[in-house]
Amino acid sequence: MPSPLLSYPFTVAAVAGSFIIMKPRYSEGDEPIGVCCECGEFCTGRLVDNGIGPYEYGSLVGCDEKWEWVSPCCHAEILPEEEL
Numbered sequence: 001m002p003s004p005l006l007s008y009p010f011t012v013a014a015v016a017g018s019f020i021i022m023k024p025r026y027s028e029g030d031e032p033i034g035v036c037c038e039c040g041e042f043c044t045g046r047l048v049d050n051g052i053g054p055y056e057y058g059s060l061v062g063c064d065e066k067w068e069w070v071s072p073c074c075h076a077e078i079l080p081e082e083e084l
Contacts, residue, residue, distance in 0.1 A: 024067050034078040036071035045069035045078050 024047065032045040051066040071078050 032069050032078050032080070034080045036074050036076055037079050038071070038074035038076040041071070041073050043071045043073060043078065046072045048075065 026047070031047075034043070034045075035041065036043050046069070047067060048070050049065055050068050051064040054063045055061070069078060070076060
């Protein structure tokens with residue numbers, strides 16, 4: 001029987017204390033290609049976590065993750081070539 005983690009759409013990116021940071025799983029070639037909306041440079045997207053990370057609120061403990069594709073030059077939105 002295959003492991004249920006093999007079909008899970010995330011992979012472990014880091015361990016921060018007692019939290020496991022999960023990174024979305026994607027295949028080679030899934031990266032968006034377009035133009036950086038800040039500088040206009042042609043680029044291939046990079047996946048980054050813009051969440052606040054581990055947090056505590058009262059007795060609740062959690063880890064906020066917000067995975068986004070950004071340009072490697074300015075960390076800004078990538079516009080598809082069709083939108084230019």
